[in-house]
Amino acid sequence: MAVGVRTQDLRKIYNAAPPLGAAGGFMARADAKGAKQPKAQIPALDGLSLEIHPGEIFGLLGPNGAGKSTTVGVLTTRVRPTSGQAWIGDHDVWKEQAHVKHLIGVVPQRPNLDFSLTAREILVFHGAYFGIGSKQRNERADGLLEKFKLTERGNQMVRGFSGGMMQRLSIARAMMHDPQVLFLDEPSAGLDPQTRILLWEIIREYHQAGKTILLTTHYMEEADSLCQRLAIVDHGHMIAVGTPAQLKASIPGGFLLRLRFGRLTPELLQRLQALAGVREVRALDTTSKGTLESAGENAGKSAAEHAGVDVYADRGGSLIPEIANLAATAGAELSDVHISEPSLENLFLHHTGRSLRD
Amino acid sequence: MNWKTFFAMLARDAHVARRNAIQLLLQTFLQPLLFVFIFGRVMVGSGYMPAAYKSLLLPGIIAISMTFTGIWAVAMPLIAEFQWTREIEDRLLAPISVGWIAIEKVIAGMLQALVAGLVVIPLAWLVLRPGVQISIDSPLTFAVIILLVAGFSSCGGLALGCSINQQHIGLMFSLVMTPMIFFGCTYYPWSALKTFPILQKLVLINPLVYASEGMRATLVPQFPHLSIAAVIIALLFFDGLLLVVGLRQFENKSVT
Numbered sequence: 001m002a003v004g005v006r007t008q009d010l011r012k013i014y015n016a017a018p019p020l021g022a023a024g025g026f027m028a029r030a031d032a033k034g035a036k037q038p039k040a041q042i043p044a045l046d047g048l049s050l051e052i053h054p055g056e057i058f059g060l061l062g063p064n065g066a067g068k069s070t071t072v073g074v075l076t077t078r079v080r081p082t083s084g085q086a087w088i089g090d091h092d093v094w095k096e097q098a099h100v101k102h103l104i105g106v107v108p109q110r111p112n113l114d115f116s117l118t119a120r121e122i123l124v125f126h127g128a129y130f131g132i133g134s135k136q137r138n139e140r141a142d143g144l145l146e147k148f149k150l151t152e153r154g155n156q157m158v159r160g161f162s163g164g165m166m167q168r169l170s171i172a173r174a175m176m177h178d179p180q181v182l183f184l185d186e187p188s189a190g191l192d193p194q195t196r197i198l199l200w201e202i203i204r205e206y207h208q209a210g211k212t213i214l215l216t217t218h219y220m221e222e223a224d225s226l227c228q229r230l231a232i233v234d235h236g237h238m239i240a241v242g243t244p245a246q247l248k249a250s251i252p253g254g255f256l257l258r259l260r261f262g263r264l265t266p267e268l269l270q271r272l273q274a275l276a277g278v279r280e281v282r283a284l285d286t287t288s289k290g291t292l293e294s295a296g297e298n299a300g301k302s303a304a305e306h307a308g309v310d311v312y313a314d315r316g317g318s319l320i321p322e323i324a325n326l327a328a329t330a331g332a333e334l335s336d337v338h339i340s341e342p343s344l345e346n347l348f349l350h351h352t353g354r355s356l357r358d
Numbered sequence: 359m360n361w362k363t364f365f366a367m368l369a370r371d372a373h374v375a376r377r378n379a380i381q382l383l384l385q386t387f388l389q390p391l392l393f394v395f396i397f398g399r400v401m402v403g404s405g406y407m408p409a410a411y412k413s414l415l416l417p418g419i420i421a422i423s424m425t426f427t428g429i430w431a432v433a434m435p436l437i438a439e440f441q442w443t444r445e446i447e448d449r450l451l452a453p454i455s456v457g458w459i460a461i462e463k464v465i466a467g468m469l470q471a472l473v474a475g476l477v478v479i480p481l482a483w484l485v486l487r488p489g490v491q492i493s494i495d496s497p498l499t500f501a502v503i504i505l506l507v508a509g510f511s512s513c514g515g516l517a518l519g520c521s522i523n524q525q526h527i528g529l530m531f532s533l534v535m536t537p538m539i540f541f542g543c544t545y546y547p548w549s550a551l552k553t554f555p556i557l558q559k560l561v562l563i564n565p566l567v568y569a570s571e572g573m574r575a576t577l578v579p580q581f582p583h584l585s586i587a588a589v590i591i592a593l594l595f596f597d598g599l600l601l602v603v604g605l606r607q608f609e610n611k612s613v614t
């Protein structure tokens with residue numbers, strides 16, 4: 001029977017730099033009163049509640065440092081939450097650790113393979129740790145080596161493996177004890193496109209066997225094509241949750257036109273807003289967190305020399321002539337245009353004012 | 359408690375030890391055997407040392423070999439496994455509680471220390487003979503003492519391995535290991551320090567003193583040594599202390 005995953009109001013504050021692989025979070029601002037300088041505390045999760053249904057492929061999407069790895073860490077007994085609770089099925093992760101570890105398979109962001117063993121031994125010993133009988137664990141190890149195209153290297157020490165091979169072996173190891181819930185932390189980071197496709201196939205196949213899969217990614221297309229539901233996280237908060245289609249539909253208009261003008265006047269903004277099909281207009285140098293820095297840099301130059309505007313609209317390219325006309329009338333040269341179709345990237349940008357790649 | 363997992367981990371450690379056997383043997387025995395050869399054969403043979411020194415030296419050599427095998431066997435892999443790859447998670451994700459993983463490491467280290475002790479006795483005897491007079495009058499006491507020595511070295515390895523980083527291994531040798539050997543009453547009995555009364559009291563914080571003196575008390579009782587009761591009490595204390603410290607450090611370092 002498929003097993004779900006749940007978290008309730010998870011918080012995690014690192015007192016020192018977070019461990020590698022869960023690196024991220026953002027620096028807390030110093031106490032405003034400044035009476036006592038608090039120790040540098042790095043909040044990575046700030047009240048995250050998730051519900052992952054049994055048997056679904058669920059994606060956690062967010063930029064580096066959003067809290068994705070920390071969430072996976074808490075759910076896999078590796079990171080102790082500062083407060084809040086986490087369950088795998090009916091089992092409290094932090095009260096029934098040994099039981100929970102039976103149910104989960106973990107593919108970490110960095111391969112944490114046993115470097116003293118060969119690839120095959122890693123799988124066989126992993127099977128032994130989980131109490132699988134000798135015959136069965138040997139058969140299973142051979143099957144997984146075959147599946148992940150590692151048979152030829154099976155008897156070699158993993159120290160000399162390439163990053164992609166280590167990643168494949170990590171996934172094979174996680175599947176070795178046939179866990180009910182598979183966690184994959186940035187599974188396709190560093191994989192070549194061919195291996196990525198192999199990985200996606202394997203994930204889909206595993207899911208069809210009735211397993212629950214939680215993966216973190218900052219690749220849009222991965223989240224889009226693989227996940228049944230997604231949560232978008234940033235700064236340890238959940239920003240949005242739903243199916244990829246639902247999430248994309250929640251962006252006003254769907255199309256995003258990123259424009260740059262020589263200069264920007266309130267009048268121009270009003271006229272942009274009035275164009276047919278335009279849903280929302282955002283001037284970046286005043287409203288967006290993500291561009292504060294560049295606005296600051298430009299402050300010395302003529303005011304808002306590279307003023308950017310995000311326009312959310314129902315249509316894309318067909319708006320450009322009208323926008324160019326408006327700009328010419330207002331005496332503001334249109335210096336750059338970027339049109340993107342409805343995507344999760346746009347969704348992220350819409351909610352956070354930042355690009356996923358920032 | 360999941361015994362299958364526990365024994366699978368022990369099997370893994372045995373497998374790795376077998377694979378590295380030659381390296382382990384050289385690393386464990388070369389230095390003490392060279393020491394035995396120079397001091398036991400060359401110095402005694404040329405008359406700079408009395409012949410009785412051979413018998414006095416052997417228990418100290420056993421104590422050193424066991425202690426450093428135990429520390430090394432636990433600390434060095436742990437230091438590597440806690441590095442950025444976090445290899446340790448390969449074990450931490452096994453269905454067993456974190457504390458038991460540390461205890462498995464301690465048991466594996468103890469077994470290696472015991473093997474080292476049992477191998478170094480005939481080896482050193484071969485190098486030193488003739489003229490070594492050792493006797494095991496009370497096998498039970500001897501067994502208790504070597505178990506306690508294996509225990510403190512292995513627990514010490516756990517505490518050290520969870521407390522220092524890879525870049526500090528050199529420092530660990532010069533600040534911990536070297537003083538421990540030289541002030542460990544390994545090459546001389548504790549009573550030989552009586553002309554340095556302050557030092558004689560200070561070295562009592564070094565568990566290797568009790569290991570060496572315990573070996574001396576059971577193997578060569580004809581030489582001066584601390585009482586067996588004092589040795590056992592002190593070793594029990596260090597075993598317990600280092601185990602508690604080691605377990606705490608391990609749990610702190612395993613879960614962030």
